Amino acid sequence: MRFASTILIALSFTSLAIAEDAPKNNTFETKLKSVSIFRDGFGYYVREGKVKLENGWATTNFIPQAIRGTVYVYTLDKDDKIDTVVTTPDNRIGFDSPKEIKTKLADKNGLMMTVTTKSGQAFEGVLSKTLDDMVLLQIGQAYSAVPYDQILTITLKGYPIKVKVDTKNPSKVVTIGIAYLQEGISWAPNYVLKIDGGKAELSLRAQLQNTTERLENSDVQFVVGSPFVANRGQMDMISMLTMPTSGGVFFGGGRGGGGFGGAMGGGQAAAPATESNFNKIDFKSYDPSDNSIVVRDRPTTIAEAEAGELYFYTKSGLSLSTGDIAMVSIFNSVLPVTPQFEWNADGDDVTYILSIKNTGTQPLTTGSVFVIEDNKAMGQSGIRYTPTGANAEIRLSQGFGLRVEKTDAEVKRGDPIKIGKSDFVPVTMKGTLLISNFRKEKATIKINKTVRGKMGEMSDGGKVKQTALAENDPNATNTLEWKLNVPASQTKEVTFTYEVYLKYNRE
Numbered sequence: 223m224r225f226a227s228t229i230l231i232a233l234s235f236t237s238l239a240i241a242e243d244a245p246k247n248n249t250f251e252t253k254l255k256s257v258s259i260f261r262d263g264f265g266y267y268v269r270e271g272k273v274k275l276e277n278g279w280a281t282t283n284f285i286p287q288a289i290r291g292t293v294y295v296y297t298l299d300k301d302d303k304i305d306t307v308v309t310t311p312d313n314r315i316g317f318d319s320p321k322e323i324k325t326k327l328a329d330k331n332g333l334m335m336t337v338t339t340k341s342g343q344a345f346e347g348v349l350s351k352t353l354d355d356m357v358l359l360q361i362g363q364a365y366s367a368v369p370y371d372q373i374l375t376i377t378l379k380g381y382p383i384k385v386k387v388d389t390k391n392p393s394k395v396v397t398i399g400i401a402y403l404q405e406g407i408s409w410a411p412n413y414v415l416k417i418d419g420g421k422a423e424l425s426l427r428a429q430l431q432n433t434t435e436r437l438e439n440s441d442v443q444f445v446v447g448s449p450f451v452a453n454r455g456q457m458d459m460i461s462m463l464t465m466p467t468s469g470g471v472f473f474g475g476g477r478g479g480g481g482f483g484g485a486m487g488g489g490q491a492a493a494p495a496t497e498s499n500f501n502k503i504d505f506k507s508y509d510p511s512d513n514s515i516v517v518r519d520r521p522t523t524i525a526e527a528e529a530g531e532l533y534f535y536t537k538s539g540l541s542l543s544t545g546d547i548a549m550v551s552i553f554n555s556v557l558p559v560t561p562q563f564e565w566n567a568d569g570d571d572v573t574y575i576l577s578i579k580n581t582g583t584q585p586l587t588t589g590s591v592f593v594i595e596d597n598k599a600m601g602q603s604g605i606r607y608t609p610t611g612a613n614a615e616i617r618l619s620q621g622f623g624l625r626v627e628k629t630d631a632e633v634k635r636g637d638p639i640k641i642g643k644s645d646f647v648p649v650t651m652k653g654t655l656l657i658s659n660f661r662k663e664k665a666t667i668k669i670n671k672t673v674r675g676k677m678g679e680m681s682d683g684g685k686v687k688q689t690a691l692a693e694n695d696p697n698a699t700n701t702l703e704w705k706l707n708v709p710a711s712q713t714k715e716v717t718f719t720y721e722v723y724l725k726y727n728r729e
Contacts, residue, residue: 411589422559572621675722
């Protein structure tokens with residue numbers, strides 16, 4: 223059959239049997255392997271895909287929506303290097319003569335492409351077969367045939383990223399990775415502390431909000447701390463279908479061979495996270511060529527103690543759709559816990575304190591903690607960043623199971639005396655503190671109280687922690703402290719005496 227230069231032949235779907243060959247060419251799709259999620263709203267994504275190079279080139283259908291300067295492309299072969307990354311809306315399959323077209327398309331069945339003819343016509347469809355003298359494109363339920371000698375250009379559709387690999391074997395099969403920072407994913411930690419029969423189990427859960435990419439059996443790291451990222455709020459040029467340029471912070475370190483990524487001009491490292499600059503960049507006024515940084519006030523969810531170091535809690539095999547919100551269990555640890563109470567006896571408030579020793583292998587990040595004791599809700603408080611081996615305190619607002627009372631009574635008065643230009647009467651006082659324990663176990667309690675005057679006897683090992691003197695006042699201000707145990711279902715009485723000078727009016 224003879225074909226005119228602009229003629230296409232439409233073939234019905236039932237009239238021609240076409241083998242559906244899977245693409246095994248220089249195109250590849252990436253799978254999300256892992257993501258490291260930072261609490262202040264961005265993640266470090268790592269994607270990989272296997273591809274057969276064509277003259278050292280590969281092309282992918284994935285465009286990262288990355289923070290500017292953080293795209294890093296790499297290969298797993300340590301002997302290969304990434305030479306060039308190009309983002310293009312016109313990904314053409316080059317050929318020098320019509321005779322080369324069949325060979326060029328031989329392993330590209332199943333790919334969407336646009337074929338333009340020398341007469342200016344354009345035909346878009348899925349490549350179904352390459353015959354001796356024509357190419358067949360599937361368009362819906364029909365097929366179109368275009369003679370090789372009438373083809374002007376062939377452009378791949380949906381593969382805007384081209385990667386050039388510097389390798390000794392430009393036709394080899396390689397694994398190419400794309401890593402990048404991307405905004406739109408975050409996590410918040412919260413704990414549940416369950417106390418039962420003297421044992422305490424601490425569970426850390428991550429509340430994860432995903433608005434970016436689907437996770438499918440991916441490894442997820444929940445990060446304690448956060449790096450300084452200069453280009454937050456700015457899209458990478460690769461994501462905007464333009465040629466990549468240098469600039470921004472380099473977050474590379476990918477596995478295997480060398481990669482392609484952004485870097486600070488002149489090889490500068492990113493500024494360290496400090497209290498003054500951490501998470502406060504005014505991104506609208508930030509100039510990457512300027513070493514000065516304009517800062518603005520912006521609240522952060524990261525504790526100051528966590529800003530300077532990173533720790534990764536790992537969760538393997540997590541699947542999550544975009545837009546999903548999930549509660550993910552990170553770890554459950556049985557830790558030593560010491561219940562104790564604290565009473566500021568200047569008032570009536572008793573605080574229930576749970577002292578936890580972090581005997582695990584992972585630090586405790588700052589977060590809220592919900593306390594359940596003997597299947598009863600005891601309240602919710604906060605826990606601060608606690609390294610391995612250190613102690614953390616959980617302070618609850620109410621001292622459950624304890625009742626406290628306090629009294630002060632005059633014991634005697636002395637004769638008036640002159641101190642300086644004023645007359646004073648020395649009065650001896652007795653203070654009594656009562657602690658009633660209605661719990662089933664002993665209660666360890668620390669008592670603090672402020673007393674003005676000269677201290678006398680103190681029961682139960684009470685100590686004067688601090689004494690302050692004021693000018694023109696004969697009475698010192700004393701800070702008292704007791705640490706004691708109150709047996710279950712008993713009441714403990716603590717006493718102390720002091721002498722206070724009261725002004726005496728002789729009239």
